[in-house]
Amino acid sequence: MLNDLSPCEIRGFPGIESRSKELEELLKFDDASCNRTIGVLGMAGIGKTTVADSVYKRNHRLFDGYCFLEDIDNESKRHGLHHLHEKLLCKLLDEENLDVRAHGRLEDFLRNKKLFIVLDNVTEENQIQVLIGQQEMYRKGSRIVITTCDKKLLLKNADATYVVxxxxxxxxxxxxxxxxxxxxxxxxxxxxxxxxxxxxxxxx
Known part of the structure; x- marks a missing residue:
């Protein structure tokens, strides 16, 4: 309710509106018949995270579960991918503490909830596989955004690529x-x- 009254959107940032709309078009939020994974590609500092964050804040309320996982490269080095995976699941399940061994419950949640996930600053394919797995696990209508500087990571892991x-x-x-x-x-x-x-x- 508070988000609806005072939405957290990025405004006034030069060029953000047009870039956000271009990414939203690729994500096809109005098509609930499929899952979509979109890669956001560009050199460091070009604005990948800002564009992804803008789209996330504008649209996350359309989904049953959502999470923006920031700076995965550095966070995984500090805390490990296992910690990041727990953080992601806790956010999606809206629980502070989660027993990740409860696979049955997790799979039921993923199959029955429409999710919006942003993986920011991905540098290795293993990060994608550990954190989000296969699209078949998610309910139709779910959306995933992956920001990266490495084009090769998106070849097998994204339906389309937005070059900022x-x-x-x-x-x-x-x-x-x-x-x-x-x-x-x-x-x-x-x-x-x-x-x-x-x-x-x-x-x-």
Missing amino acids: PRLNDRESMELFCLDAFSGNLYPTEEFMDLSNKFVYYAKG
């Missing part, structure tokens, strides 16, 4: 100014030349 585009010149300047000039969309005249050089150097 670079920012155009206007979006690049707006993003730079949001941080460099306390939320202003354009630099002051005295910093215009220097700002253009920064934006040109970053190349989108």
Whole structure:
């Protein structure tokens, strides 16, 4: 109820609206007859996590269970994949403590609930297999998003791939100014030349 009254969405971020809509089109949220796994691909820092997070926050309330598993590469190194798997299941089952040995209950949940799962910053195929397994386990209408820099990981594990585009010149300047000039969309005249050089150097 609180989410409906005050939805947590990412607004005002340069280029986020168009990119979110493009990813939503690939996910086909209105088609409940199938499961969809979409890879979000791009170089580090291009905005993969931001786009996936935006789509997740805009649509997670459509599902019976949902989880955004952040920075899997670093979290698995710190705590191990077993810990991340438990964290995912606890979130999907909405329980603080979960006996992962209760496979029957888990399988029943996965088969009977429509799920939305985001795996962020995946670097190894084993991470995908351990965390989400096979699509056949999930009820029709479930959606999975995998963000990664490695195209090879998506060849067998995604139905389609969304390549996050670079920012155009206007979006690049707006993003730079949001941080460099306390939320202003354009630099002051005295910093215009220097700002253009920064934006040109970053190349989108």
